[in-house]
Amino acid sequence: MKYEIIIYWSEEDDSYIAEVPELPGCMADGKTYDEVMKNVQVVMTEWIETAREIGRDIPEAKGKLMYA
Numbered sequence: 001m002k003y004e005i006i007i008y009w010s011e012e013d014d015s016y017i018a019e020v021p022e023l024p025g026c027m028a029d030g031k032t033y034d035e036v037m038k039n040v041q042v043v044m045t046e047w048i049e050t051a052r053e054i055g056r057d058i059p060e061a062k063g064k065l066m067y068a
Contacts, residue, residue, distance in 0.1 A: 001044055005018050022062065027040070028040040
């Protein structure tokens with residue numbers, strides 16, 4: 001999948017957090033960078049499968065997003 005993934009450390013959760021801005025609500029966590037990357041891939045797949053099942057549009061991956 002070619003969606004942008006934003007990863008940051010959360011002191012509150014004591015974990016890495018990965019967010020996929022183009023897939024609303026799609027995020028995962030993990031204690032290591034490798035773990036969060038594995039977890040976010042699973043969650044992205046599940047997000048897309050669920051969207052298909054309920055008839056929701058699946059956004060086309062745009063790659064790098066621009067932020068102010």
